Amino acid sequence: AQKITQTQPGMFVQEKEAVTLDCTYDTSDPSYGLFWYKQPSSGEMIFLIYQGSYDQQNATEGRYSLNFQKARKSANLVISASQLGDSAMYFCAMRETETSGSRLTFGEGTQLTVNP
Amino acid sequence: DTGVSQNPRHKITKRGQNVTFRCDPISEHNRLYWYRQTLGQGPEFLTYFQNEAQLEKSRLLSDRFSAERPKGSFSTLEIQRTEQGDSAMYLCASSVRSSGGTRYNEQFFGPGTRLTVL
Numbered sequence: 001a002q003k004i005t006q007t008q009p010g011m012f013v014q015e016k017e018a019v020t021l022d023c024t025y026d027t028s029d030p031s032y033g034l035f036w037y038k039q040p041s042s043g044e045m046i047f048l049i050y051q052g053s054y055d056q057q058n059a060t061e062g063r064y065s066l067n068f069q070k071a072r073k074s075a076n077l078v079i080s081a082s083q084l085g086d087s088a089m090y091f092c093a094m095r096e097t098e099t100s101g102s103r104l105t106f107g108e109g110t111q112l113t114v115n116p
Numbered sequence: 117d118t119g120v121s122q123n124p125r126h127k128i129t130k131r132g133q134n135v136t137f138r139c140d141p142i143s144e145h146n147r148l149y150w151y152r153q154t155l156g157q158g159p160e161f162l163t164y165f166q167n168e169a170q171l172e173k174s175r176l177l178s179d180r181f182s183a184e185r186p187k188g189s190f191s192t193l194e195i196q197r198t199e200q201g202d203s204a205m206y207l208c209a210s211s212v213r214s215s216g217g218t219r220y221n222e223q224f225f226g227p228g229t230r231l232t233v234l
Contacts, residue, residue, distance in 0.1 A: 035223075037225075042227070043228045044225060047225075102164055102211070103164065103172060104223060106158030108158050109157075
């Protein structure tokens with residue numbers, strides 16, 4: 001079974017609007033962390049935001065926020081006020097603390113295009 | 117530049133040749149990871165080191181692959197007898213192990229080495 005599922009291969013958004021990128025995960029580990037990374041066409045993975053399984057509040061980092069619904073096992077990324085520079089591939093990843101140590105398991109990604 | 121660096125950025129080789137990639141992590145980071153990313157996919161974990169000790173290896177890391185991290189600083193990933201299926205982006209990441217919980221263990225990635233096997 002897929003541990004990380006990103007069901008949107010591609011998403012389009014108008015500049016200055018908000019967009020939500022979906023991520024669902026599957027784990028039986030009680031302690032885990034969820035990450036979002038951005039990968040521009042240059043190839044480098046850029047860390048955006050982190051949510052721990054025991055965190056009570058949704059994580060926020062500037063224009064990025066994470067809509068964490070633990071019971072549904074979803075960790076959607078919300079980008080507010082989209083900018084042209086947000087056009088990139090976005091990956092959701094999970095680290096299962098007890099079962100897989102430090103490794104990250106990534107989803108297949110969502111290609112976001114911001115239109116002017 | 118104090119980020120993760122990787123060399124070379126691009127490598128083209130013929131099938132059957134050996135290749136070696138280098139990764140220099142962020143200087144205070146004691147953990148180093150290798151991932152492989154094929155076109156249109158997310159990165160897949162290969163192996164990781166804590167200091168000089170290789171603590172985990174994926175089953176993706178066949179016996180043609182070997183990674184080292186002498187002295188706990190830079191790391192090398194060698195692929196012997198390359199095959200066309202080895203063509204991919206090889207990403208290196210580093211992090212610092214903290215007793216403060218997982219929040220401070222974000223992995224910072226380098227720009228990757230793109231390998232093309234002809």
